[in-house]
Amino acid sequence: MKKVAKRLLLQMHIYHPLQSFYRGSINFSKKKYYQFTYSKYKGKGFICNYCKASYEKFVPEYPSQPIEESLNINEVIAGYGANVYCPNCMSKNRERLLLAVIQNRVQFKKKSILHFSPEKHLYDFLNTQAIVSPVDILPGFYQSIDRSTAYADATNLLFKDESFEIVIANHIMEHIPEDIQAMKEIHRVLKPGGLAILQVPYSEKLKKTIEDPFINNPIEQEKLYGQKDHVRIYALNDYLSRLKTAGFKIEVLANPELEVYKIYAIQENEKVFICHKEK
Numbered sequence: 001m002k003k004v005a006k007r008l009l010l011q012m013h014i015y016h017p018l019q020s021f022y023r024g025s026i027n028f029s030k031k032k033y034y035q036f037t038y039s040k041y042k043g044k045g046f047i048c049n050y051c052k053a054s055y056e057k058f059v060p061e062y063p064s065q066p067i068e069e070s071l072n073i074n075e076v077i078a079g080y081g082a083n084v085y086c087p088n089c090m091s092k093n094r095e096r097l098l099l100a101v102i103q104n105r106v107q108f109k110k111k112s113i114l115h116f117s118p119e120k121h122l123y124d125f126l127n128t129q130a131i132v133s134p135v136d137i138l139p140g141f142y143q144s145i146d147r148s149t150a151y152a153d154a155t156n157l158l159f160k161d162e163s164f165e166i167v168i169a170n171h172i173m174e175h176i177p178e179d180i181q182a183m184k185e186i187h188r189v190l191k192p193g194g195l196a197i198l199q200v201p202y203s204e205k206l207k208k209t210i211e212d213p214f215i216n217n218p219i220e221q222e223k224l225y226g227q228k229d230h231v232r233i234y235a236l237n238d239y240l241s242r243l244k245t246a247g248f249k250i251e252v253l254a255n256p257e258l259e260v261y262k263i264y265a266i267q268e269n270e271k272v273f274i275c276h277k278e279k
């Protein structure tokens with residue numbers, strides 16, 4: 001019955017917009033709940049670089065048991081932990097890290113930006129100061145963030161060569177089976193001298209990326225990769241070498257440079273990958 005209803009809603013092209021609306025409502029309720037319950041922690045400590053609120057602690061997010069096992073064994077930097085969501089605006093740690101890096105390291109004002117799977121806070125910030133094109137393979141899912149979110153398959157982009165100055169894809173490569181093809185496409189649509197910020201969950205412990213094209217089952221994917229819609233866990237060195245294969249020159253930002261952003265309750269030790277297209 002559930003499957004039939006889903007198929008029907010998909011045929012009517014309203015399944016993902018409904019999911020988007022549902023997600024937006026849940027986030028709104030969560031925000032109200034945490035604004036109330038965390039009011040006692042207000043004041044010193046972490047600061048949210050989106051809403052400027054400060055709290056002694058932020059809202060944690062820990063993975064469920066099968067996910068935790070796979071992430072812990074492989075020491076994956078995946079964004080879980082003690083201080084993930086801002087209790088005031090619900091921005092996520094990975095959005096705060098990117099905002100800090102973009103504000104301090106990237107000339108983004110008035111630039112043309114292709115933003116994959118736009119995350120609300122980062123998208124709203126960029127959209128006021130640059131020309132942002134929001135896209136996703138399931139654009140309906142992003143209707144509550146921006147109704148203009150367009151369809152885009154990262155492995156076969158419908159944009160002309162050299163269309164954008166900046167591309168942002170915050171945690172999408174781990175979802176894409178043909179990831180090197182997606183990296184090549186992103187390189188193609190960037191203008192010479194442009195850059196892409198392509199964050200993924202990764203492991204510095206792994207020597208080889210964990211992936212198996214024959215595994216196509218959410219339960220197994222969750223157990224093996226730490227999320228039911230992921231198709232791999234990247235070994236850091238392999239991830240960087242795939243980006244190089246696609247033509248990028250990589251700049252890896254790490255501590256101590258990123259340590260100064262700890263005040264924004266970012267994921268500790270997460271590196272940032274700035275991928276340059278040469279002039």
Ligand SMILES: [Zn+2]
Pocket residue numbers: 048049050051052053086087088089090091
């Ligand atoms: Zn906030």
